[in-house]
Amino acid sequence: MFNNLFLGEMKKSFGKVFHLVFGLIFILIFALMTFSIHEINVQIDLWDDPSDPPPTEEGDTYTEEDVDLMILITEAQIETLEKQKNLTGFSWYQSNYDQIYLAKASLRYYNYIKDNELYGIPLDYHEGMDFSGIFMSGGKVTADGYIVQMLAIISSILMIYGIVIASGSFSKEYREGTIKILFLRPITRTKLLISKALSVLTLSSIAYVIGFILTVIFGYSLFPTEYKDLIFSFGGGAFSLLRSDFQIFIAFFVYYLEMMSMVFIGFFMGTILRNRIWGIVIPMLLSGIGQFLTFTGLGRFFITDALNFSQYVGLHPVVTAGSNIFLSLGVYLFYMVGMAVLTYLSVNKRDLA
Amino acid sequence: MTEVLRVENLYKTYGYKRGYLIKAVDNVSFSVNSGEVVGFLGPNGAGKSTTIKMIVGLASPESGDIFIMGQDIKKDREAAMKHVGGVIENPDLYKEWSAYDNLMYLKSLSVSKEDMKLSYKQRMEKRKAEVIDILKVVGLDTRMKDKLGHYSLGMKQRVGIAQAIMDKPSLLILDEPANGLDPAGIKEIRDMLRRCAADLNMGILVSSHQLAEMELMCDRFLIIDKGKIISERNTSDLHNGIQTEGQKRSISVRVDRIKEAKAFLEELLGIEIEEYGDTLKLVTEKDIPFINKQLVLADYSVFGIEADRSSLEDEYLKATSSSKKKG
Numbered sequence: 001m002f003n004n005l006f007l008g009e010m011k012k013s014f015g016k017v018f019h020l021v022f023g024l025i026f027i028l029i030f031a032l033m034t035f036s037i038h039e040i041n042v043q044i045d046l047w048d049d050p051s052d053p054p055p056t057e058e059g060d061t062y063t064e065e066d067v068d069l070m071i072l073i074t075e076a077q078i079e080t081l082e083k084q085k086n087l088t089g090f091s092w093y094q095s096n097y098d099q100i101y102l103a104k105a106s107l108r109y110y111n112y113i114k115d116n117e118l119y120g121i122p123l124d125y126h127e128g129m130d131f132s133g134i135f136m137s138g139g140k141v142t143a144d145g146y147i148v149q150m151l152a153i154i155s156s157i158l159m160i161y162g163i164v165i166a167s168g169s170f171s172k173e174y175r176e177g178t179i180k181i182l183f184l185r186p187i188t189r190t191k192l193l194i195s196k197a198l199s200v201l202t203l204s205s206i207a208y209v210i211g212f213i214l215t216v217i218f219g220y221s222l223f224p225t226e227y228k229d230l231i232f233s234f235g236g237g238a239f240s241l242l243r244s245d246f247q248i249f250i251a252f253f254v255y256y257l258e259m260m261s262m263v264f265i266g267f268f269m270g271t272i273l274r275n276r277i278w279g280i281v282i283p284m285l286l287s288g289i290g291q292f293l294t295f296t297g298l299g300r301f302f303i304t305d306a307l308n309f310s311q312y313v314g315l316h317p318v319v320t321a322g323s324n325i326f327l328s329l330g331v332y333l334f335y336m337v338g339m340a341v342l343t344y345l346s347v348n349k350r351d352l353a
Numbered sequence: 354m355t356e357v358l359r360v361e362n363l364y365k366t367y368g369y370k371r372g373y374l375i376k377a378v379d380n381v382s383f384s385v386n387s388g389e390v391v392g393f394l395g396p397n398g399a400g401k402s403t404t405i406k407m408i409v410g411l412a413s414p415e416s417g418d419i420f421i422m423g424q425d426i427k428k429d430r431e432a433a434m435k436h437v438g439g440v441i442e443n444p445d446l447y448k449e450w451s452a453y454d455n456l457m458y459l460k461s462l463s464v465s466k467e468d469m470k471l472s473y474k475q476r477m478e479k480r481k482a483e484v485i486d487i488l489k490v491v492g493l494d495t496r497m498k499d500k501l502g503h504y505s506l507g508m509k510q511r512v513g514i515a516q517a518i519m520d521k522p523s524l525l526i527l528d529e530p531a532n533g534l535d536p537a538g539i540k541e542i543r544d545m546l547r548r549c550a551a552d553l554n555m556g557i558l559v560s561s562h563q564l565a566e567m568e569l570m571c572d573r574f575l576i577i578d579k580g581k582i583i584s585e586r587n588t589s590d591l592h593n594g595i596q597t598e599g600q601k602r603s604i605s606v607r608v609d610r611i612k613e614a615k616a617f618l619e620e621l622l623g624i625e626i627e628e629y630g631d632t633l634k635l636v637t638e639k640d641i642p643f644i645n646k647q648l649v650l651a652d653y654s655v656f657g658i659e660a661d662r663s664s665l666e667d668e669y670l671k672a673t674s675s676s677k678k679k680g
Contacts (some may be wrong), residue, residue: 176445176448180411181459182462352406
């Protein structure tokens with residue numbers, strides 16, 4: 001009987017104009033982004049003046065002395081920054097970018113070069129917004145780079161799609177009164193809740209996988225596959241050595257997790273508040289609230305920062321000041337489990353007005 | 354006769370308003386047996402809907418017990434609800450689906466153990482046949498593939514009743530089943546419900562404001578006001594003039610020498626009798642043949658003697674006005 005419940009929930013979501021319209025918008029954005037990224041490579045190919053260097057860096061090479069010097073400078077920089085932080089106090093965190101983390105990332109980078117004796121090899125390292133340096137190969141966007149970039153974009157678009165479906169899953173039934181008929185059936189409310197959650201998960205996952213497949217097809221069709229010999233990813237709080245195909249794997253799951261977390265927040269809010277609009281608005285508002293709280297230094301205790309897993313795997317430039325993966329995991333579980341419990345109680349314990 | 358529903362001491366409040374505790378349902382107890390149609394009546398805000406919602410699990414009682422086919426609804430709701438079909442308030446179904454699709458979906462949510470032994474194909478065919486059958490019973494077989502959004506209120510009501518009875522529940526609960534139906538439709542529903550009670554041995558609890566309809570349909574009725582049951586009568590007793598206190602009857606007698614007859618009967622029966630023109634009205638446990646015989650033996654000419662039939666409307670208005678006076 002649970003199968004029938006689940007299939008019924010899937011059927012309720014299909015056959016609607018919304019899917020068609022959203023699909024068309026998705027295809028349009030996908031096509032525009034692919035075209036824009038592909039244009040970068042087209043422009044590079046058109047660059048035929050050898051005296052004028054291409055617009056992107058080929059990479060830096062280091063001698064052993066360069067590396068030792070950079071290590072000394074960076075260690076001194078960290079010491080100075082730590083002293084500044086102690087003097088400044090809590091308002092140190094009123095910045096999106098914790099300079100100590102950036103400096104520690106640099107130190108790890110130089111120590112890695114030293115430990116592995118990577119002298120004289122062109123290495124691509126950028127400070128600031130993009131210090132992963134993993135996408136570029138001879139200046140061109142590679143297939144891997146395209147796929148990882150597009151995964152970030154499609155997960156954002158499909159997040160909206162998922163939130164719209166999820167927020168209406170229960171709230172529509174309450175609003176239209178069909179929930180009474182369901183509650184009169186010999187099924188528990190918990191089973192109904194699980195079947196609706198599963199149908200939301202399934203629909204969003206199908207959409208994401210379709211988006212991923214499209215991205216892979218276009219990526220390997222339109223973009224070169226060569227990548228740099230060494231790929232580093234230095235997140236502000238973590239270090240990981242990645243190969244580009246492995247990074248696609250990481251990006252697929254991290255962006256999926258971020259997307260589904262927001263979709264489920266929409267599901268929880270729509271169910272608890274019995275209102276689709278709030279189910280859509282609240283997840284959107286959370287990002288803004290998270291940004292504001294970051295300036296107050298409390299961002300690391302808020303859900304939007306906690307579910308930003310990409311900051312720990314080198315897909316995002318910085319880690320939120322004062323945060324780390326264990327704190328983020330704890331905060332994430334606290335909010336998600338809390339909302340899940342409230343949703344369960346709302347469905348099971350509240351009277352139907 | 355099996356007890357399909359037993360409600361014991363149900364109690365529910367809606368908090369305080371202006372310092373007074375709002376008791377929606379106050380110590381309500383009643384039962385419904387198989388094969389009988391019980392009417393559940395009361396003014397607006399009396400507690401009918403709240404009671405019904407508690408029975409089907411749409412609201413939680415603060416105290417009290419509900420048993421459906423002997424199953425405590427609090428302990429095993431799924432098992433209890435297997436025996437229940439109902440339409441609560443409006444029959445809200447999925448407007449974007451057809452009546453056929455709605456019933457197929459809802460039927461798929463209550464698959465019996467016997468049906469689980471069938472293959473998928475057999476199950477689907479059986480389900481399809483049962484859904485088409487029930488749509489024929491409610492007169493919607495020719496429109497079953499149309500979307501519910503295109504149906505009239507009466508048609509939606511029929512689909513609602515169809516989904517309520519399609520699993521042949523032991524207990525059927527209906528809230529305003531005749532809402533939106535024309536007179537022919539109302540009669541159809543009434544006959545269908547009576548058939549369900551008689552042929553399928555369903556116990557039926559019906560809530561409605563249409564007293565004339567309820568009087569034709571119900572074997573027994575309960576009147577609730579301000580959260581309390583204020584009257585519980587068999588419809589046949591009502592029609593036979595039987596009062597509630599000790600099964601006394603209200604009888605009207607037209608007789609000659611009315612004043613002497615009045616004195617005679619008062620002495621015989623030990624009661625006070627009222628005189629209205631040429632008619633004496635008395636409330637007594639004695640039956641009509643006995644009174645007639647005594648008058649004839651005492652040499653009175655009896656022109657007419659009959660039980661005072663009252664209607665459900667009379668009983669309802671009497672009960673609710675008494676309830677108002679008690680405050």
